[in-house]
Amino acid sequence: AAGSAGQAPALTAEAFREAVRAKLKYAVGKDPSRATAKDWSMALSLAVRDQVVERWFESTKASHAGQKKHVYYLSMEFLIGRLLNDAVCNLGIEAQVRTACAELGIDYQAQLEQESDAALGNGGLGRLAACFMDSMSTLGIPAHGYGIRYDHGLFRQRFHDGWQVEEPEDWLVSSRAWEFERAEMAYLVKFGGQISFDGHGATYWRADETVKAVAYDTPIAGWKGRHVNTLRLWASRPVEVLDLGRFNHGDYMSAAEKTIRAETISRVLYPDDTTAEGKELRLKQEYFFTSASLQDILRRYLEDNDDIRKLPEQVAIQMNDTHPAIAVAELMRILADDYRLTFPEAFEITRQCLSYTNHTLMPEALERWNTNLFRKVLPRHMQIIEWIDYHHLAEVQGRNLPVSLDNIRIIEWGSEIKMGSLAFVGSRRVNGVSALHTELMKQTVFKDYHLLYPDRIVNETNGITPRRWLYECNPGLRALLLEAIGDGWVDNLEKIEDAAKFATDASFRDKFAAAKQANKVRLAAEIERRIGLRVDPTALFDVQIKRMHEYKRQLLNVLETIALYQAIRRGPGAEWTPRVKIFGGKAAPGYQIAKRIIKLANDVARVVNNDPIIGDRLKVAVLPNYNVSLAEVIIPAADLSEQISTAGMEASGTGNMKLALNGALTIGTLDGANVEIAERVGPDNIYIFGLTADDVAGLRQRGYNPNATIDSDPTLKGAIDAMVNGTFSPDDHGRFNEVADRLWHTDWFLVTADFQSYFQTQRTVDVDYRDKTRWTERSILNTTKVGWFSSDRTIRGYSKDVWGVEPNF
Ligand code: 26M
Secondary structure, three states: OHHOOOOOOOOHHHHHHHHHHHHHHHHHHHOOOOHHHHHHHHHHHHHHHHHHHHHHHHHHHHHHHHOOOOEEEEEOOEEEEOHHHHHHHHHOOOOHHHHHHHHOOHHHHHHHHOOHHHHHHHHHHHHHHHHHHHHHOOOEEEEEEEEEOOOOOOOEEEEOEEEEEEOOOOOOOOOOOOOOEEEEEEEEEEEOOEEOOOOOOOEEEEEOEEEEEEEEEEEOOOHHHOEEEEEEEEEEEEEEEEHHHHHHOHHHHHOOOOHHHHHHOOEEOOOOOOOOEEEEEEEEHHOOOHHHHHHHHHHHHHHOOOOHHHHHHHHEEEEEOOOOOHHHHHHHHHHHHHOOOOHHHHHHHHHHHHEEEEEOHHHOOOOEHHHHHHHHHOHHHHHHHHHHHHHHHHHHOOOOOOOHHHHOOOEOOOOEEEEHHHHHOOOOOOOOOHHHHHHHHOOOOOOHHHHHOOOOOOEEOHHHOOHHHHHHOOHHHHHHHHHHOOOOOOHHHHHHHHHHHHHHOOHHHHHHHHHHHHHHHHHEEEHHHOOOOOOOOOOOEEEOOOOOOOOOOOHHHHHHHHHHHHHHHHHOOOOOOOOOEEEOOOOOOOOOOHHHHHHHHHHHHHHHHHHOOOOOEEEEEEEEEHHHHHHHHHHHHHEEEEEEOOOOOOOOHHHHHHHHHHHOEEEEEOOOOHHHHHHHHHHHHOOOOOOHHHHHHHHHHHHOOOOHHHHHOHHHHHHHHHHHOOOOOOOHHHHHHHHHHOOOOOOOOOOOHHHHHHHHHHHHHHHHHHHHHHHHHHHHHHHHOOHHHHHHHHHHHHHHHHOOOOOOO
């Protein structure tokens, strides 16, 4: 292995304990007798950070000396979560750290909970970027992540009377141990203004606003600390701190105006996943971080290279969705206007460097920018995109292929820029995130492009890091696996299959079940602490955790909950399998229907949980403020994983992988990566129900009428009726009329069409769960058969098919 793989010098618990003491005194400035929990946690983090920094410098030196192609991952979102335990586990110093904490009289677990959860992302897309950072470090691939250092991450969710209320998130209130401000690492980013040409080939962009992008670096350590990469997030700052002229005239407010304007760009994460609203500030955010990142990439390249034309040999840039797709025009602008290359030359280099990952096919989620707005904010880029559109059409017209030119235009009707098209045309590779999704890309949104460039679209099925999503969050299962098969699985997850043979070993099964049970007790305590609900930890824990979205069909799950509730009430003496339904997820603040479904879940929970006839047969826990840290408690405790999206609509899903890896059985549709999970765990170890993606397309084409379906299924009809007759909303009978009306009239997401199949499958789950031995056996087979879904495997795929780099480990 490369030089950065040097074994870590052994750190003793004593040395570490003294390091923490020193940090508390000299860095935090506190005496042990006066230190708060926060102070201790900061001291602890700083001491751990020193260990990371040692490896960080080695990695940076090694990648400079290695002169290998470097990967740049551009993402508007990085949903990192907490970092302390992640660093400790990756460095392999947990034992020493725990001993040191014990000797200092502080509780390690409590220290971990002091850290704020970095929620600089909405959901799957942002968490994927975080898993990729972990895997690129683990594989020793020299890489940078680039994003925005939002002052405020995703809003905090509270329930008021069962309704979602958003509160600002404030992860930076207490200073963070993990980031280094690089005040000297700053670039200017321009907006607006005029373009002029001097007649000798030079182009001038006289902007009317300029801001400074300042770098904040967080080291990301891979497994065993073998390699450490950097996550570089940009904060937006004014070029001049203060308008002294205005200030001296007593105009204090307007003196600060430019500062506020500039800082607004990195103020807050847009809380919408999937709906792309064409807002000016969003466009400025996208350009802001893309421009700063490209400037930084070129600066680093030119430190060791002098021929800008050879950029693609050293640089692979990945665009996480279209949010950084302006990179196509920005890289061309820099190459043409600053380095004086011609547009055709600049275009060729650009499309050798860039690649694009698509995460959704939903039309309302595909980014489009109004050309007037775009021209106002980025006048030079508008010209370049017009050139690309024209040049590309001309290129295609010569080829005589059965594509409609209207379908491949980047600028539609002269009024909207389609960012997916720009990203496609400007990329070397374009990838989908599961086999099904990639296939649908080829058949639908990018059909014509796929005809033109049949080798460009590739599949890279998503993955998750086994470090955070098993090793760190599930210590009980980790210990069992270490004992049974050693630790090879941690960075080679397919080795976890070595434990599959123990599925029929009674003693292993007992230990596996005991670990799950302990996790459920821990979650039960957390549920009681958070919402005051007591649940039976031996009940079946049925989990749906993800953003609230109509296509993810939390409503289907709630309807099944209602139907089950009614069935239990009708025959409480029958043999019921006690079940706890656990929901977690945020709705975008403007997504009214999604918020109403949260209210419905809370209303149903209140009625069910307080009905004495029901008792422990059914409980409903709707947990507020679902985030990475809460996921780390819920996932290890799950028995059943709900992956019930309308087939064809969930690009991949990654929660499905986390839950299966932690031994939950999936109930799901043949959608996204569920298809590939089913292939690996086998049909006996997963519950597949409902329409396929082809069925859905066919049904929608023919025109689905939910009326007949509802009328012919008394269970479904009973559940919908209860929703509108005030059973759950005695204070406002009409509250869910609109939700019910949609089911009766259009039901675009085919909730009613899949209900019967779903309800029946759930009853099979009930029966199966009673056979604890058999269930545990199948749970073990889930854990041990999903090793392929490691993000290490995904990153190897990108390395080979997309970036052309060779992992070091
Ligand atoms: C766009 C414009 C303006 C504001 C916000 C957005 C936006 C932000 C996030 C749009 C979409 C966003 O995320 C989509 C997303 O998370 N997609 C998910 O990506 C996962 C990783 O590939 C997949 O597993 C999920 O199936 C997919 O829904």
